[in-house]
Amino acid sequence: MSSEQDEESQSQPQSHGQGEGRSIRCLVAKVGLDGHDRGAHVISRAFRDAGFEVIYSGLHKAPDDIVQAAVQEDVDVLGISILSGAHDTLVPKIMDGLEEYGAREDTLVLVGGVIPEEDRPELKEEGVAAIFGPGTSIEETIEFVRENAPER
Amino acid sequence: MNADDQDLLDALLEGHHRALARTISKIENRAPGYRNLVSELYAHTGNADVIGITGSPGAGKSTLVDKLAETYRERGETVGIIAIDPSSPFTGGAVLGDRIRMASTIGDMDVFVRSMSARGTLGGLSTATADAVKAMDAFGKDKIIIETVGAGQNEVDIVRTADTVAVLVPPGSGDSVQTLKAGILEIADVFVVNKADRDGADRTVQELREMLHIGADVGFGGSGHHGADAMAGAGGTSTDDTDTDADTDADTDADSDEPDDWTPPIVETVATKGTGVDTFIDELAAHKSFLVDSGTHAEKVRQRYAEEIRTLLREDVNALLESELESAGGVDELAEAVRTGETDPYAIADDVLTPVADCLSEAEIEAVQAELNSQ
Secondary structure (H helix, E strand, O other): OOHHHHHHHHHOOOOOOOOOOOOOEEEEEEEOOOOOOHHHHHHHHHHHHOOOEEEEOOOOEOHHHHHHHHHHHOOOEEEEEEOOOOHHHHHHHHHHHHHHOOOOOOOEEEEEEOOOHHHHHHHHHHOOOEEEOOOOOHHHHHHHHHHHOOOO | OOHHHHHHHHHHHHOOHHHHHHHHHHHHHOOOOHHHHHHHHHHHOOOOEEEEEEEOOOOOHHHHHHHHHHHHHHOOOOEEEEEEEOOOOOOOOEEEOOHHHOOOOOOOOOEEEEEEEOOOOOOHHHHHHHHHHHHHHHHOOOEEEEEOOOOOHHHHHHHOOOOEEEEEOOOOOOOHHHHHOOOHHHHOOEEEEOOOOOOOHHHHHHHHHHHHHHHHHHOOHHHHOOOHHHHHHHOOOOOOOOOHHHHOOOOOOOOOOOOOOOOOOEEEOEOOOOEOHHHHHHHHHHHHHHHHHOOHHHHHHHHHHHHHHHHHHHHHHHHHHHHHHHHOOOHHHHHHHHHOOOOOHHHHHHHHHHHHHHHHHHHHHHHHHHHHHHO
16 A cells, blocks of 8 residues: 555545445455465455445455456455465465556555465565454454545 | 546447446446446447346356356357345445356456445446446447346346346245245246256246246236236237337236247256256247347337336436435434424425425426527
Protein backbone atom coordinates (compact mmCIF):
# COMPACT_ATOMS: atom_id res chain seq x y z
CA MET A 1 0.00 0.00 0.00
CA SER A 2 1.49 3.25 -1.07
CA SER A 3 1.18 6.22 1.23
CA GLU A 4 -0.65 8.39 -1.32
CA GLN A 5 -3.28 5.71 -1.66
CA ASP A 6 -3.64 5.80 2.08
CA GLU A 7 -4.24 9.50 2.08
CA GLU A 8 -6.63 9.26 -0.80
CA SER A 9 -8.80 6.68 0.85
CA GLN A 10 -8.91 8.62 4.07
CA SER A 11 -9.73 11.91 2.42
CA GLN A 12 -12.90 10.53 0.89
CA PRO A 13 -16.05 9.69 2.73
CA GLN A 14 -16.48 6.01 3.39
CA SER A 15 -19.67 4.71 1.91
CA HIS A 16 -18.58 1.11 1.87
CA GLY A 17 -20.44 -1.96 2.80
CA GLN A 18 -23.83 -0.62 3.55
CA GLY A 19 -27.11 -0.64 1.74
CA GLU A 20 -27.47 -0.07 -1.93
CA GLY A 21 -24.68 0.77 -4.28
CA ARG A 22 -21.07 0.22 -3.44
CA SER A 23 -20.06 -2.86 -1.56
CA ILE A 24 -16.52 -3.97 -0.76
CA ARG A 25 -15.79 -7.09 -2.76
CA CYS A 26 -13.18 -9.53 -1.47
CA LEU A 27 -11.70 -12.68 -2.85
CA VAL A 28 -10.51 -14.99 -0.11
CA ALA A 29 -8.03 -17.25 -1.81
CA LYS A 30 -6.36 -20.49 -0.88
CA VAL A 31 -3.37 -21.00 -3.11
CA GLY A 32 -1.09 -23.97 -3.37
CA LEU A 33 -1.01 -27.27 -1.59
CA ASP A 34 -2.00 -26.69 1.98
CA GLY A 35 -5.26 -28.32 2.76
CA HIS A 36 -6.41 -26.42 5.78
CA ASP A 37 -9.03 -23.77 5.21
CA ARG A 38 -10.71 -23.27 8.55
CA GLY A 39 -9.09 -19.84 8.79
CA ALA A 40 -10.26 -18.88 5.32
CA HIS A 41 -13.80 -19.90 6.27
CA VAL A 42 -13.68 -17.87 9.46
CA ILE A 43 -12.43 -14.81 7.60
CA SER A 44 -15.05 -15.24 4.87
CA ARG A 45 -17.81 -15.39 7.42
CA ALA A 46 -16.45 -12.41 9.35
CA PHE A 47 -16.17 -10.36 6.16
CA ARG A 48 -19.72 -11.30 5.24
CA ASP A 49 -20.92 -10.14 8.65
CA ALA A 50 -19.01 -6.91 8.15
CA GLY A 51 -21.16 -6.30 5.08
CA PHE A 52 -18.59 -7.26 2.45
CA GLU A 53 -19.23 -9.44 -0.55
CA VAL A 54 -16.95 -12.40 -0.27
CA ILE A 55 -15.95 -14.82 -2.96
CA TYR A 56 -14.12 -17.85 -1.67
CA SER A 57 -11.82 -19.62 -4.08
CA GLY A 58 -11.84 -23.09 -2.58
CA LEU A 59 -8.75 -25.16 -1.83
CA HIS A 60 -5.74 -25.98 -3.98
CA LYS A 61 -5.84 -23.17 -6.48
CA ALA A 62 -3.00 -22.23 -8.78
CA PRO A 63 -1.86 -18.59 -8.92
CA ASP A 64 -3.40 -18.25 -12.39
CA ASP A 65 -6.77 -19.43 -11.09
CA ILE A 66 -6.67 -16.79 -8.37
CA VAL A 67 -5.74 -14.09 -10.86
CA GLN A 68 -8.59 -15.13 -13.14
CA ALA A 69 -11.09 -14.96 -10.31
CA ALA A 70 -9.76 -11.64 -9.01
CA VAL A 71 -9.96 -10.05 -12.47
CA GLN A 72 -13.37 -11.42 -13.43
CA GLU A 73 -14.92 -10.61 -10.09
CA ASP A 74 -13.25 -7.18 -10.06
CA VAL A 75 -12.53 -7.45 -6.36
CA ASP A 76 -11.30 -4.56 -4.27
CA VAL A 77 -9.49 -6.84 -1.90
CA LEU A 78 -7.59 -10.06 -2.46
CA GLY A 79 -6.86 -11.96 0.73
CA ILE A 80 -4.42 -14.80 0.22
CA SER A 81 -4.29 -17.44 2.91
CA ILE A 82 -1.11 -19.48 2.98
CA LEU A 83 0.07 -21.93 5.59
CA SER A 84 2.33 -24.09 3.45
CA GLY A 85 5.37 -21.82 3.43
CA ALA A 86 5.26 -21.46 -0.34
CA HIS A 87 4.39 -17.77 -0.18
CA ASP A 88 7.78 -16.79 -1.61
CA THR A 89 6.99 -18.37 -4.96
CA LEU A 90 3.19 -18.20 -5.11
CA VAL A 91 2.51 -14.61 -4.06
CA PRO A 92 4.84 -13.03 -6.65
CA LYS A 93 3.18 -15.12 -9.36
CA ILE A 94 -0.19 -13.77 -8.34
CA MET A 95 1.12 -10.21 -8.30
CA ASP A 96 2.58 -10.66 -11.78
CA GLY A 97 -0.72 -12.04 -13.02
CA LEU A 98 -2.63 -9.06 -11.63
CA GLU A 99 -0.11 -6.79 -13.32
CA GLU A 100 -0.73 -8.54 -16.63
CA TYR A 101 -4.42 -7.63 -16.50
CA GLY A 102 -3.80 -4.15 -15.18
CA ALA A 103 -5.40 -5.05 -11.87
CA ARG A 104 -2.40 -4.76 -9.59
CA GLU A 105 -2.59 -1.04 -8.93
CA ASP A 106 -6.03 -0.92 -7.45
CA THR A 107 -6.34 -4.27 -5.74
CA LEU A 108 -5.60 -4.34 -2.03
CA VAL A 109 -3.63 -7.53 -1.51
CA LEU A 110 -3.44 -9.05 1.95
CA VAL A 111 -1.64 -12.17 3.04
CA GLY A 112 -2.74 -14.20 6.01
CA GLY A 113 -1.18 -17.26 7.54
CA VAL A 114 2.16 -18.38 8.77
CA ILE A 115 4.70 -15.98 7.29
CA PRO A 116 8.12 -15.81 8.94
CA GLU A 117 9.28 -12.34 9.91
CA GLU A 118 12.25 -12.44 7.53
CA ASP A 119 10.02 -13.07 4.52
CA ARG A 120 7.76 -10.11 5.15
CA PRO A 121 9.77 -7.24 3.64
CA GLU A 122 9.99 -9.10 0.35
CA LEU A 123 6.25 -9.63 0.19
CA LYS A 124 5.66 -5.97 0.94
CA GLU A 125 8.03 -5.11 -1.85
CA GLU A 126 5.96 -7.26 -4.13
CA GLY A 127 3.01 -5.03 -3.35
CA VAL A 128 1.31 -6.85 -0.50
CA ALA A 129 -0.38 -4.20 1.63
CA ALA A 130 -0.46 -6.09 4.90
CA ILE A 131 0.41 -9.42 6.42
CA PHE A 132 -1.74 -10.87 9.14
CA GLY A 133 -0.10 -13.59 11.12
CA PRO A 134 -1.58 -15.96 13.68
CA GLY A 135 -3.25 -14.12 16.51
CA THR A 136 -4.40 -11.15 14.45
CA SER A 137 -7.87 -10.16 15.53
CA ILE A 138 -10.68 -10.29 13.01
CA GLU A 139 -11.66 -6.73 13.91
CA GLU A 140 -8.20 -5.49 13.07
CA THR A 141 -8.36 -7.13 9.66
CA ILE A 142 -11.82 -5.75 8.89
CA GLU A 143 -10.77 -2.30 10.04
CA PHE A 144 -7.75 -2.43 7.79
CA VAL A 145 -9.89 -3.39 4.80
CA ARG A 146 -12.42 -0.65 5.52
CA GLU A 147 -9.69 1.96 5.72
CA ASN A 148 -7.63 0.82 2.79
CA ALA A 149 -9.98 -0.66 0.24
CA PRO A 150 -9.24 1.28 -2.93
CA GLU A 151 -11.65 3.99 -3.95
CA ARG A 152 -12.48 3.57 -7.59
CA MET B 1 -20.48 9.76 -21.94
CA ASN B 2 -17.18 10.93 -20.45
CA ALA B 3 -13.77 9.98 -21.80
CA ASP B 4 -13.09 7.34 -19.15
CA ASP B 5 -16.33 5.54 -19.88
CA GLN B 6 -15.64 5.76 -23.60
CA ASP B 7 -12.25 4.14 -22.98
CA LEU B 8 -13.91 1.47 -20.88
CA LEU B 9 -16.46 0.76 -23.60
CA ASP B 10 -13.78 0.61 -26.28
CA ALA B 11 -11.68 -1.76 -24.20
CA LEU B 12 -14.72 -3.96 -23.54
CA LEU B 13 -15.57 -4.15 -27.23
CA GLU B 14 -11.93 -4.96 -27.98
CA GLY B 15 -12.21 -7.94 -25.67
CA HIS B 16 -10.33 -6.88 -22.56
CA HIS B 17 -11.54 -8.95 -19.65
CA ARG B 18 -10.78 -6.35 -17.06
CA ALA B 19 -12.92 -3.83 -18.92
CA LEU B 20 -15.81 -6.27 -18.87
CA ALA B 21 -15.27 -6.84 -15.15
CA ARG B 22 -15.12 -3.09 -14.52
CA THR B 23 -18.24 -2.43 -16.53
CA ILE B 24 -20.20 -5.00 -14.53
CA SER B 25 -18.94 -3.38 -11.31
CA LYS B 26 -20.16 0.00 -12.50
CA ILE B 27 -23.52 -1.55 -13.28
CA GLU B 28 -23.74 -3.24 -9.87
CA ASN B 29 -22.71 -0.10 -8.02
CA ARG B 30 -24.97 2.18 -10.06
CA ALA B 31 -21.81 4.20 -10.42
CA PRO B 32 -22.13 7.65 -11.96
CA GLY B 33 -22.43 7.39 -15.71
CA TYR B 34 -23.35 3.71 -15.75
CA ARG B 35 -26.59 4.38 -17.56
CA ASN B 36 -24.93 6.02 -20.52
CA LEU B 37 -22.49 3.16 -20.63
CA VAL B 38 -25.25 0.56 -20.71
CA SER B 39 -27.12 2.61 -23.31
CA GLU B 40 -24.09 2.36 -25.55
CA LEU B 41 -23.85 -1.39 -25.01
CA TYR B 42 -27.25 -2.07 -26.54
CA ALA B 43 -26.01 -1.39 -30.06
CA HIS B 44 -23.59 -4.29 -29.71
CA THR B 45 -25.92 -6.88 -28.25
CA GLY B 46 -28.25 -9.53 -29.57
CA ASN B 47 -25.82 -12.24 -30.56
CA ALA B 48 -25.68 -14.32 -27.41
CA ASP B 49 -28.00 -17.13 -26.35
CA VAL B 50 -29.11 -16.37 -22.81
CA ILE B 51 -29.90 -19.33 -20.62
CA GLY B 52 -31.39 -19.07 -17.13
CA ILE B 53 -30.86 -21.85 -14.64
CA THR B 54 -32.68 -22.01 -11.37
CA GLY B 55 -33.82 -24.49 -8.78
CA SER B 56 -33.80 -25.02 -5.05
CA PRO B 57 -30.58 -24.79 -3.03
CA GLY B 58 -28.56 -27.96 -3.34
CA ALA B 59 -30.17 -29.03 -6.60
CA GLY B 60 -26.75 -29.04 -8.24
CA LYS B 61 -27.07 -25.92 -10.36
CA SER B 62 -23.46 -24.78 -10.15
CA THR B 63 -22.09 -28.19 -10.96
CA LEU B 64 -24.39 -28.49 -13.95
CA VAL B 65 -23.51 -24.98 -15.10
CA ASP B 66 -19.85 -25.95 -14.85
CA LYS B 67 -20.37 -28.98 -17.06
CA LEU B 68 -22.49 -26.96 -19.44
CA ALA B 69 -19.77 -24.35 -19.80
CA GLU B 70 -17.15 -27.05 -20.29
CA THR B 71 -19.17 -28.66 -23.07
CA TYR B 72 -19.81 -25.37 -24.83
CA ARG B 73 -16.10 -24.62 -24.66
CA GLU B 74 -15.31 -28.00 -26.21
CA ARG B 75 -17.62 -27.00 -29.03
CA GLY B 76 -15.61 -23.82 -29.50
CA GLU B 77 -18.05 -21.37 -27.95
CA THR B 78 -17.27 -18.74 -25.34
CA VAL B 79 -19.30 -18.56 -22.17
CA GLY B 80 -20.31 -15.90 -19.67
CA ILE B 81 -21.78 -16.95 -16.34
CA ILE B 82 -23.61 -14.76 -13.86
CA ALA B 83 -23.99 -16.57 -10.55
CA ILE B 84 -26.39 -14.97 -8.13
CA ASP B 85 -26.41 -15.61 -4.41
CA PRO B 86 -28.46 -14.03 -1.67
CA SER B 87 -27.09 -11.29 0.55
CA SER B 88 -27.72 -10.78 4.22
CA PRO B 89 -30.76 -8.64 4.93
CA PHE B 90 -28.96 -7.41 8.05
CA THR B 91 -25.48 -6.46 6.93
CA GLY B 92 -25.75 -6.57 3.15
CA GLY B 93 -22.81 -8.94 3.21
CA ALA B 94 -22.68 -12.10 1.17
CA VAL B 95 -20.63 -15.18 0.56
CA LEU B 96 -20.79 -15.82 -3.14
CA GLY B 97 -20.06 -19.48 -3.29
CA ASP B 98 -20.95 -20.74 -6.73
CA ARG B 99 -17.63 -20.06 -8.34
CA ILE B 100 -16.00 -22.71 -6.22
CA ARG B 101 -17.96 -25.44 -7.99
CA MET B 102 -16.97 -24.30 -11.42
CA ALA B 103 -13.68 -26.08 -11.46
CA SER B 104 -13.71 -27.63 -14.94
CA THR B 105 -13.29 -24.31 -16.62
CA ILE B 106 -10.89 -22.72 -14.18
CA GLY B 107 -7.91 -21.15 -15.87
CA ASP B 108 -9.91 -20.62 -19.06
CA MET B 109 -10.50 -16.90 -19.44
CA ASP B 110 -13.08 -17.57 -22.15
CA VAL B 111 -15.38 -18.70 -19.40
CA PHE B 112 -16.11 -15.47 -17.59
CA VAL B 113 -17.72 -16.13 -14.22
CA ARG B 114 -19.16 -13.23 -12.32
CA SER B 115 -20.78 -13.54 -8.90
CA MET B 116 -23.51 -11.13 -7.94
CA SER B 117 -25.45 -10.61 -4.76
CA ALA B 118 -28.91 -9.22 -4.24
CA ARG B 119 -27.63 -6.20 -2.29
CA GLY B 120 -31.09 -5.98 -0.83
CA THR B 121 -32.72 -3.95 -3.57
CA LEU B 122 -36.26 -4.38 -4.72
CA GLY B 123 -36.19 -5.20 -8.40
CA GLY B 124 -32.70 -3.78 -8.62
CA LEU B 125 -31.05 -7.11 -9.01
CA SER B 126 -32.98 -8.00 -12.13
CA THR B 127 -32.00 -4.68 -13.72
CA ALA B 128 -28.36 -5.18 -12.75
CA THR B 129 -28.45 -8.75 -14.04
CA ALA B 130 -30.04 -7.76 -17.33
CA ASP B 131 -27.44 -5.03 -17.75
CA ALA B 132 -24.59 -7.39 -16.91
CA VAL B 133 -25.94 -9.76 -19.56
CA LYS B 134 -25.79 -6.86 -22.01
CA ALA B 135 -22.16 -6.28 -21.11
CA MET B 136 -21.25 -9.93 -21.69
CA ASP B 137 -23.26 -10.00 -24.91
CA ALA B 138 -21.52 -6.89 -26.23
CA PHE B 139 -18.19 -8.38 -25.18
CA GLY B 140 -18.93 -11.24 -27.55
CA LYS B 141 -19.85 -14.20 -25.38
CA ASP B 142 -21.73 -16.84 -27.37
CA LYS B 143 -23.61 -18.31 -24.43
CA ILE B 144 -24.58 -16.47 -21.29
CA ILE B 145 -25.80 -18.48 -18.34
CA ILE B 146 -27.62 -16.86 -15.43
CA GLU B 147 -27.73 -19.01 -12.34
CA THR B 148 -29.95 -18.15 -9.40
CA VAL B 149 -31.20 -19.84 -6.29
CA GLY B 150 -34.87 -20.52 -6.85
CA ALA B 151 -36.20 -19.13 -3.64
CA GLY B 152 -38.57 -16.34 -4.53
CA GLN B 153 -40.19 -13.95 -6.93
CA ASN B 154 -36.92 -12.16 -7.44
CA GLU B 155 -35.48 -15.27 -9.10
CA VAL B 156 -38.48 -15.53 -11.36
CA ASP B 157 -37.85 -11.98 -12.55
CA ILE B 158 -34.18 -12.64 -13.09
CA VAL B 159 -34.43 -15.86 -15.02
CA ARG B 160 -37.04 -14.21 -17.20
CA THR B 161 -34.24 -12.13 -18.65
CA ALA B 162 -33.15 -15.37 -20.35
CA ASP B 163 -34.32 -16.78 -23.68
CA THR B 164 -34.55 -20.25 -22.25
CA VAL B 165 -35.13 -21.14 -18.64
CA ALA B 166 -34.13 -24.47 -17.15
CA VAL B 167 -35.47 -25.42 -13.74
CA LEU B 168 -33.61 -28.06 -11.77
CA VAL B 169 -35.75 -30.36 -9.71
CA PRO B 170 -33.88 -32.66 -7.36
CA PRO B 171 -35.26 -36.13 -6.69
CA GLY B 172 -37.65 -36.36 -3.78
CA SER B 173 -38.52 -32.69 -3.75
CA GLY B 174 -42.02 -33.19 -2.54
CA ASP B 175 -45.28 -34.72 -3.63
CA SER B 176 -47.36 -33.88 -6.64
CA VAL B 177 -49.09 -31.01 -4.86
CA GLN B 178 -45.76 -29.19 -4.85
CA THR B 179 -45.75 -29.36 -8.61
CA LEU B 180 -49.20 -27.77 -8.70
CA LYS B 181 -48.12 -24.75 -6.75
CA ALA B 182 -47.49 -21.53 -8.58
CA GLY B 183 -44.02 -20.15 -9.00
CA ILE B 184 -40.73 -21.38 -10.20
CA LEU B 185 -41.99 -24.47 -12.04
CA GLU B 186 -44.23 -22.38 -14.26
CA ILE B 187 -41.34 -20.56 -15.88
CA ALA B 188 -39.50 -23.67 -17.03
CA ASP B 189 -38.80 -24.21 -20.70
CA VAL B 190 -36.77 -27.27 -19.80
CA PHE B 191 -36.96 -29.37 -16.66
CA VAL B 192 -33.84 -31.02 -15.36
CA VAL B 193 -34.04 -33.80 -12.83
CA ASN B 194 -30.47 -33.64 -11.62
CA LYS B 195 -28.92 -36.31 -9.39
CA ALA B 196 -30.90 -38.75 -11.51
CA ASP B 197 -28.91 -41.63 -10.08
CA ARG B 198 -30.52 -41.12 -6.71
CA ASP B 199 -33.53 -42.91 -5.28
CA GLY B 200 -36.76 -41.22 -6.14
CA ALA B 201 -35.58 -39.72 -9.42
CA ASP B 202 -38.01 -41.81 -11.44
CA ARG B 203 -40.86 -40.70 -9.26
CA THR B 204 -39.92 -37.05 -9.61
CA VAL B 205 -39.80 -37.41 -13.39
CA GLN B 206 -43.21 -39.09 -13.23
CA GLU B 207 -44.66 -36.26 -11.12
CA LEU B 208 -43.34 -33.63 -13.48
CA ARG B 209 -44.78 -35.53 -16.42
CA GLU B 210 -48.17 -35.66 -14.72
CA MET B 211 -47.99 -31.96 -14.00
CA LEU B 212 -47.25 -31.22 -17.64
CA HIS B 213 -50.05 -33.53 -18.69
CA ILE B 214 -52.59 -31.80 -16.43
CA GLY B 215 -51.37 -28.47 -17.71
CA ALA B 216 -52.00 -29.57 -21.29
CA ASP B 217 -55.47 -30.93 -20.41
CA VAL B 218 -56.78 -27.80 -18.78
CA GLY B 219 -55.11 -25.80 -21.49
CA PHE B 220 -53.14 -23.36 -19.51
CA GLY B 221 -50.40 -21.86 -21.56
CA GLY B 222 -48.47 -24.75 -22.96
CA SER B 223 -48.33 -26.90 -19.89
CA GLY B 224 -47.38 -24.59 -17.16
CA HIS B 225 -45.02 -22.12 -18.70
CA HIS B 226 -46.41 -18.86 -19.79
CA GLY B 227 -44.83 -15.58 -20.60
CA ALA B 228 -43.68 -15.24 -24.15
CA ASP B 229 -44.80 -18.67 -25.22
CA ALA B 230 -48.28 -18.06 -23.96
CA MET B 231 -48.08 -14.78 -25.72
CA ALA B 232 -47.46 -16.64 -28.91
CA GLY B 233 -50.71 -18.44 -28.22
CA ALA B 234 -52.48 -15.16 -27.62
CA GLY B 235 -51.08 -13.60 -30.74
CA GLY B 236 -51.19 -16.86 -32.58
CA THR B 237 -53.55 -15.78 -35.33
CA SER B 238 -50.72 -14.02 -36.99
CA THR B 239 -47.41 -15.46 -38.01
CA ASP B 240 -45.98 -12.00 -38.41
CA ASP B 241 -43.85 -11.40 -35.36
CA THR B 242 -44.03 -7.67 -35.67
CA ASP B 243 -47.79 -7.55 -35.28
CA THR B 244 -49.50 -5.48 -32.67
CA ASP B 245 -50.75 -8.41 -30.64
CA ALA B 246 -47.85 -7.88 -28.29
CA ASP B 247 -50.20 -5.54 -26.49
CA THR B 248 -52.19 -8.52 -25.39
CA ASP B 249 -51.58 -9.35 -21.79
CA ALA B 250 -49.05 -12.10 -21.80
CA ASP B 251 -50.39 -14.08 -18.91
CA THR B 252 -54.06 -14.24 -19.74
CA ASP B 253 -56.20 -15.88 -22.33
CA ALA B 254 -53.42 -18.05 -23.53
CA ASP B 255 -54.54 -21.28 -25.06
CA SER B 256 -52.48 -24.26 -25.95
CA ASP B 257 -54.38 -25.18 -29.09
CA GLU B 258 -51.38 -24.15 -31.12
CA PRO B 259 -50.03 -27.32 -32.67
CA ASP B 260 -46.48 -26.07 -32.37
CA ASP B 261 -46.74 -25.13 -28.73
CA TRP B 262 -43.68 -25.89 -26.68
CA THR B 263 -43.96 -28.62 -24.08
CA PRO B 264 -41.05 -28.47 -21.67
CA PRO B 265 -38.98 -31.61 -21.96
CA ILE B 266 -37.73 -33.38 -18.86
CA VAL B 267 -34.03 -34.14 -18.94
CA GLU B 268 -32.28 -36.41 -16.47
CA THR B 269 -28.73 -35.51 -15.55
CA VAL B 270 -26.01 -36.47 -13.13
CA ALA B 271 -24.03 -33.25 -13.17
CA THR B 272 -21.13 -34.56 -11.11
CA LYS B 273 -20.45 -37.16 -13.81
CA GLY B 274 -21.50 -35.10 -16.77
CA THR B 275 -24.25 -37.59 -17.60
CA GLY B 276 -27.08 -36.15 -19.69
CA VAL B 277 -25.34 -32.84 -20.32
CA ASP B 278 -25.32 -33.32 -24.10
CA THR B 279 -29.03 -34.10 -24.08
CA PHE B 280 -29.60 -31.03 -21.95
CA ILE B 281 -27.71 -28.87 -24.43
CA ASP B 282 -29.72 -30.37 -27.30
CA GLU B 283 -32.95 -29.45 -25.55
CA LEU B 284 -31.73 -25.91 -24.89
CA ALA B 285 -30.87 -25.61 -28.57
CA ALA B 286 -34.24 -27.11 -29.53
CA HIS B 287 -36.03 -24.51 -27.46
CA LYS B 288 -34.03 -21.74 -29.07
CA SER B 289 -34.93 -23.07 -32.53
CA PHE B 290 -38.56 -23.28 -31.48
CA LEU B 291 -38.46 -19.66 -30.36
CA VAL B 292 -36.98 -18.50 -33.63
CA ASP B 293 -39.04 -20.74 -35.94
CA SER B 294 -42.35 -19.96 -34.26
CA GLY B 295 -41.69 -16.25 -34.25
CA THR B 296 -41.93 -16.31 -30.49
CA HIS B 297 -38.42 -15.04 -30.03
CA ALA B 298 -39.23 -11.53 -31.18
CA GLU B 299 -42.21 -11.49 -28.85
CA LYS B 300 -40.12 -12.69 -26.01
CA VAL B 301 -37.42 -10.12 -26.61
CA ARG B 302 -40.02 -7.40 -26.83
CA GLN B 303 -41.63 -8.54 -23.61
CA ARG B 304 -38.24 -8.56 -21.95
CA TYR B 305 -37.49 -5.01 -23.02
CA ALA B 306 -40.93 -3.92 -21.82
CA GLU B 307 -40.08 -5.43 -18.45
CA GLU B 308 -36.72 -3.67 -18.45
CA ILE B 309 -38.34 -0.34 -19.16
CA ARG B 310 -40.86 -0.89 -16.39
CA THR B 311 -38.24 -1.95 -13.88
CA LEU B 312 -36.05 1.00 -14.74
CA LEU B 313 -38.92 3.43 -14.35
CA ARG B 314 -39.98 1.82 -11.11
CA GLU B 315 -36.45 2.17 -9.79
CA ASP B 316 -36.32 5.83 -10.76
CA VAL B 317 -39.66 6.56 -9.19
CA ASN B 318 -38.49 4.69 -6.13
CA ALA B 319 -35.44 6.93 -5.88
CA LEU B 320 -37.63 10.00 -6.27
CA LEU B 321 -39.84 8.81 -3.46
CA GLU B 322 -36.88 8.09 -1.23
CA SER B 323 -35.64 11.65 -1.60
CA GLU B 324 -39.18 12.88 -1.04
CA LEU B 325 -39.22 10.89 2.19
CA GLU B 326 -35.87 12.34 3.16
CA SER B 327 -37.11 15.86 2.69
CA ALA B 328 -40.16 15.00 4.77
CA GLY B 329 -37.80 14.26 7.65
CA GLY B 330 -37.04 10.63 7.01
CA VAL B 331 -39.16 7.54 7.24
CA ASP B 332 -38.37 6.82 10.89
CA GLU B 333 -40.30 9.76 12.21
CA LEU B 334 -43.27 8.91 10.05
CA ALA B 335 -43.17 5.30 11.19
CA GLU B 336 -43.06 6.48 14.79
CA ALA B 337 -46.13 8.61 14.16
CA VAL B 338 -47.95 5.53 12.93
CA ARG B 339 -46.79 3.54 15.93
CA THR B 340 -48.14 6.08 18.39
CA GLY B 341 -51.46 6.17 16.57
CA GLU B 342 -51.19 9.75 15.28
CA THR B 343 -51.67 8.75 11.70
CA ASP B 344 -51.58 5.77 9.38
CA PRO B 345 -49.46 4.66 6.42
CA TYR B 346 -52.18 5.41 3.88
CA ALA B 347 -52.54 9.01 5.01
CA ILE B 348 -48.77 9.44 4.91
CA ALA B 349 -48.53 7.96 1.43
CA ASP B 350 -51.16 10.45 0.31
CA ASP B 351 -49.35 13.36 1.93
CA VAL B 352 -46.02 12.44 0.44
CA LEU B 353 -47.32 11.74 -3.03
CA THR B 354 -49.73 14.62 -3.49
CA PRO B 355 -47.04 17.26 -4.13
CA VAL B 356 -45.33 14.87 -6.56
CA ALA B 357 -48.55 14.29 -8.44
CA ASP B 358 -49.25 18.03 -8.43
CA CYS B 359 -45.84 18.76 -9.86
CA LEU B 360 -46.39 16.19 -12.58
CA SER B 361 -49.74 17.57 -13.66
CA GLU B 362 -48.33 21.07 -13.52
CA ALA B 363 -45.47 20.00 -15.75
CA GLU B 364 -47.97 18.41 -18.09
CA ILE B 365 -49.99 21.60 -18.29
CA GLU B 366 -46.84 23.60 -18.93
CA ALA B 367 -45.85 21.21 -21.69
CA VAL B 368 -49.26 21.53 -23.31
CA GLN B 369 -49.09 25.29 -23.02
CA ALA B 370 -45.61 25.36 -24.50
CA GLU B 371 -46.86 23.31 -27.40
CA LEU B 372 -49.82 25.61 -27.93
CA ASN B 373 -47.59 28.66 -27.84
CA SER B 374 -45.26 27.20 -30.41
CA GLN B 375 -48.09 26.67 -32.84
